[in-house]
Amino acid sequence: MAVFAQAGDKIVIAHRAASGYLMEHNLPSVALAVAMGSDYIEQDLVMTKDDQVIVLHDPTLDRVTNVAELFPGRNREDGKFYALDFTLAEIKQLHLKEPYPNSGRFPDTNKNLQLTVPTFREELELIRGLEKTMRRDIGIYPEIKQPWLHRKEGKDISRAVLKILREYGFKSKEDKIYLQCFDPDELKRIHDELMPGLQMELKLIQLIDDNNGHETKSLQWGEWVNYNYDWINSKSGLRTLSASVSGIGMDKSMLVDGAGNLLRPELISDAHSLGMVVHAYTFRREKESLPSYAASFEALLELFYFKVGVDGVFTDYCGDAVHFLQKRSPGPAPVPVSSETLPPQPTVVPEPPQPPSVPLAAPVAVPGVAPASAPVPTAEPVANPPATVIPPEPAQRAIPHPAPAPVPGSEPAIPAAPAPESAVTPAQAQPSNPVPAPLETKYR
Numbered sequence: 446m447a448v449f450a451q452a453g454d455k456i457v458i459a460h461r462a463a464s465g466y467l468m469e470h471n472l473p474s475v476a477l478a479v480a481m482g483s484d485y486i487e488q489d490l491v492m493t494k495d496d497q498v499i500v501l502h503d504p505t506l507d508r509v510t511n512v513a514e515l516f517p518g519r520n521r522e523d524g525k526f527y528a529l530d531f532t533l534a535e536i537k538q539l540h541l542k543e544p545y546p547n548s549g550r551f552p553d554t555n556k557n558l559q560l561t562v563p564t565f566r567e568e569l570e571l572i573r574g575l576e577k578t579m580r581r582d583i584g585i586y587p588e589i590k591q592p593w594l595h596r597k598e599g600k601d602i603s604r605a606v607l608k609i610l611r612e613y614g615f616k617s618k619e620d621k622i623y624l625q626c627f628d629p630d631e632l633k634r635i636h637d638e639l640m641p642g643l644q645m646e647l648k649l650i651q652l653i654d655d656n657n658g659h660e661t662k663s664l665q666w667g668e669w670v671n672y673n674y675d676w677i678n679s680k681s682g683l684r685t686l687s688a689s690v691s692g693i694g695m696d697k698s699m700l701v702d703g704a705g706n707l708l709r710p711e712l713i714s715d716a717h718s719l720g721m722v723v724h725a726y727t728f729r730r731e732k733e734s735l736p737s738y739a740a741s742f743e744a745l746l747e748l749f750y751f752k753v754g755v756d757g758v759f760t761d762y763c764g765d766a767v768h769f770l771q772k773r774s775p776g777p778a779p780v781p782v783s784s785e786t787l788p789p790q791p792t793v794v795p796e797p798p799q800p801p802s803v804p805l806a807a808p809v810a811v812p813g814v815a816p817a818s819a820p821v822p823t824a825e826p827v828a829n830p831p832a833t834v835i836p837p838e839p840a841q842r843a844i845p846h847p848a849p850a851p852v853p854g855s856e857p858a859i860p861a862a863p864a865p866e867s868a869v870t871p872a873q874a875q876p877s878n879p880v881p882a883p884l885e886t887k888y889r
């Protein structure tokens with residue numbers, strides 16, 4: 446009954462659950478991603494004022510909820526409503542909304558369908574239940590969001606997340622979980638201190654940002670500065686990293702340039718030789734999200750899975766990606782994978798057996814082409830430019846090694862924050878303190 450057959454060991458990671466079909470991060474969306482056969486379901490994790498771990502992509506609630514209507518005046522100086530300033534009971538009053546309703550995604554409805562922000566425990570409970578009824582293992586791929594921001598507020602999100610995972614039986618490297626984070630220092634702390642203390646040993650994934658990203662900051666000489674990832678982008682750096690993590694996750698633009706050329710063909714084999722997997726993000730099928738070198742979503746998947754050679758992709762369209770892999774056999778070149786894709790067989794002639802001249806090498810249906818019977822609807826952009834569109838992929842970030850690439854201007858402006866005079870301790874941190882950046886617009 447299960448529909449999660451894959452090509453080789455390639456995996457599909459449901460980015461923010463089935464976000465392309467049913468909004469991001471809510472329980473029905475998780476169930477849908479499971480039913481579509483995703484190998485792993487992603488959870489982005491942040492904490493509430495009363496120390497609950499919730500599944501929310503941004504540290505702020507503005508983009509995906511009606512918080513501004515329900516709690517006017519509860520924003521910080523930067524105008525944003527931080528989950529850290531609200532109790533779970535308050536957050537449960539909020540209704541989720543599709544941030545990109547006019548791009549062909551789920552219709553913007555906030556009347557009779559009221560989806561809410563789930564807690565991490567709720568999501569794990571749902572997944573454990575579905576594992577039982579669907580008789581299969583369902584992977585989870587939680588991301589600890591911005592430990593530095595939580596630490597600034599006196600919260601140890603990593604410890605809180607690990608304790609919940611342990612409650613639900615995630616303890617060893619054999620368990621179907623990848624725990625991801627952009628913060629290398631925090632991952633090392635998790636590996637060296639937190640997990641041993643809790644008698645856990647999970648597979649960790651180092652997410653690699655560009656040096657102009659804002660996912661990871663550290664306090665240096667009284668100033669919050671962006672993390673510099675350059676050291677990871679070398680063979681020795683990768684080797685060092687492999688001592689504590691099981692793989693790396695990176696934007697696809699770090700692997701393929703705007704013309705479709707492989708930027709670092711050796712990276713995947715280097716990682717594999719060190720026993721690490723490589724997962725790339727984020728794969729979307731809307732026309733405005735497709736790189737110019739990819740004629741279709743399926744062509745993009747074909748390129749990354751089988752030419753670049755990544756082990757998995759984070760995608761908003763998990764159902765389409767699962768379907769793609771089901772139709773695609775493993776191997777270096779596209780070949781027919783079933784009778785459906787073979788060219789019509791010639792009528793058998795009773796005369797001497799023909800040499801194997803069945804035109805296998807003739808043009809055949811490329812698995813990368815979307816089959817007409819795809820089980821999920823495609824999401825084409827509407828003709829009229831919508832009021833809210835999915836932010837385009839960053840134009841080319843270029844190779845992060847050796848020089849940091851500039852962040853293109855397509856990212857919404859992030860207000861600069863005043864550098865603190867001195868190190869902020871948790872005790873000093875006040876909820877009203879401006880933080881270096883409201884990161885809700887980073888489209889991970």
Ligand code: CA
Binds near residue numbers: 487488489588889
């Ligand atoms: Ca994420």
